[in-house]
Amino acid sequence: MAEGGQEHATTEPQAEAQETCRVVHALRGGKIQMQEAAVKPPGEGEVRVKVEACGVTAADWQVRHGQLKLSTPPFVPGFQCAGTVDAVGDNVQSLEVGQRVVVVHSLSCWVERLVVPATDAYAIPESLTFQQAAGLAFDYITAYLTLHRHANLQKGQSVLIHRAGGGIGFAATQLAKNVPEVVVFGIAPEPQHDVVKENGVDHPIDVRVPDYDRIVRETATDGVEVVVESAAGKDLKKGLNLLKPLGTLVMYGSASSAGGGLFSAAKQKLGPATKFEGSTLIDGNKSVAGVNVVPLIGTDLSREIIKELLSLCEQGKLKPRVDSVFSFRNVADAQKKVHDGANVGAVILVPVIEEEEKAVQDAKQKAEAEKAEKAARKSVRKNKGGSTSSKSDGEAKAENEEKGGDEEKPNSDEKPSEDKPTDDGKADGDSKPEEAASGEADSKPAETTAGETDKEKVGKPAEVKTEDGEAKQEDGEAKADETAA
Incomplete structure (x- = not known):
């Protein structure tokens, strides 16, 4: 109690929001989609890597569809990725923050921030881009x-x-x-x-x-x-x-x-x-x-071979070729390309393609604006309907005719909006998870050639449209699976 009998309100300290990152999850039934997950700190003997690129292999398809029984859904797939060390746990001497590395690990690599044993991360030469390194190991x-x-x-x-x-x-x-x-x-x-x-x-x-x-x-x-x-x-x-x-x-x-x-x-x-x-x-x-x-992943044999391969890259004797680049949103398209044998060189996943992400976010904002406008129109109609309720039907009709009949009539069949907005700003009935589109969708990968920088390899964003022409991520997983079948 403060002087004068007045109470001062106390402010409870708010917990900081936990940092999240993009991650690909393999779900039951062969489904696969991008989600959000909490960023974890590295433990003893571990490093955390800010992932810039991930490699896609034929074995990833087997794991996703349960032909290689390595984990039970849901899980994070992926055997290889490349990026920069952004945190180091205790008792790690081989790597330091800021070092460029390639990671070879049994699953879990298709994530934006990856925590792995330091022994599964290898320093890469400057001659390799992240995308080349991600397509190297497997x-x-x-x-x-x-x-x-x-x-x-x-x-x-x-x-x-x-x-x-x-x-x-x-x-x-x-x-x-x-x-x-x-x-x-x-x-x-x-x-x-x-x-x-x-x-x-x-x-x-x-x-x-x-x-x-x-x-x-x-x-x-x-x-x-x-x-x-x-x-x-x-x-x-x-x-x-x-x-x-x-x-x-x-x-x-x-x-x-x-x-x-x-x-x-x-x-x-x-x-x-x-x-x-x-x-x-x-x-x-x-x-x-x-x-x-x-x-063999994680064995002394595989570690020995990876080091030999990186040495050959540094000498200029090996040069991995990047065929195409897909975002996490379009992971099913990336897997389908490898599955169909349509690639020449490595197929790469990146957490996000900025131009593509902007198109998706613009579509979400447009959908939210249209929903708000629709709700506002409903509210106006409801208020007008209440103000004329004391008049007879004939009086209301005559008044409307005097105004030229321009006043919008309420739709008796339309109920007030009770839809709950989903993460992508659409009503529950219209919403879909951010599931990767199939190779039959309108989205196209950014084609690349060897020797280009990572930014050059991203190219044009994938373009996907809803049935009414608005940009939106399709659920193309079913298409990918139908094509594969």
Whole structure:
């Protein structure tokens, strides 16, 4: 009680709002969407990374649809990303705030602010952009294991690479050409031939050619030492027959068994065409191997290979190519592009594309303004209806006719607005989660080429429209899944 008997109001200290960030969540039923999550501090032995770019791989599709059982929905997918360390926990000596890093971690990488063990983050050279670094790890580790650990590629040998334009095929070509006098045959769609030749493929072959083995033998009459096969399907027998004695066929994924795309849930097991008689391998002095990077993430082997790859990048011997860039909002489109094999190089996710975000926010503001205007009109009609309630119907009609009949009549069928605004400013009945649009939507990725800066790679914003022409994010997940099916 203050002097004079007056009470002074006390002000309770308000808790600071918790910082949030954008994050991609994989939900039940194969759904995927961008949400908001709290930013966490790093613990002991951990660092926090402000993520600038994330890599998209074929394995991400498997995880999303439950074909790789690594977590239970909801969870944050993603095996790789790149950005800047913005916080360091106790007992971390290898990294410091402000350092540019690439992160390779089992899931959780598709988030704007990521906390991981310091041992899963690696300093990157200045020659790499964040987007190049984000597309490096998974694809190049797979290619490195294929060529240098399984096949033991040597000087003067030859290699046949299927899907030479894909992320792993692109990486395998660069690694192969670092071995002196190696000859590379690359299978890819004809429109990709110029790009794969520039990347190092000596003999591009159209993917539509059924007897590609005949074309290979026109140049390499005795066959090849290594076949890199991205599909567990009918072409494996051709690949095996192309091998010279002591040659190796290395396969990853199961593209050809999925009916046109990567990874079909219905055909995950190897069929009869992929079985090999032991006598065939023994008598031919040939070997077959497989690569799956996922269980190797976080092991000493994967850390050793990542460091070797970063060293090669610093020497200018490797240069990851960024095919296209998508925002977190359009994560389903990014996955669909990889799933369809439509990329030449890496497909990248970024938390936000500013021009695209501005279009979305402008659409929200417009929708909110229209809703407020509609509510105001309803209020005016309601007030006018109340002021004339004491008059007879005939008097009200005559008064309206005297005014020229311009007064807007209340709609007896229209109820006062009881819609609750959602996060995107629309009524509950019209609202949709910020779910990524499919590749069939109007949104388009920002196409990029190698050597451009990250800002240059963003390009034009994705444009999506509602049925009435207003900009809005579509729920294209269903379209993506229908297309994949």
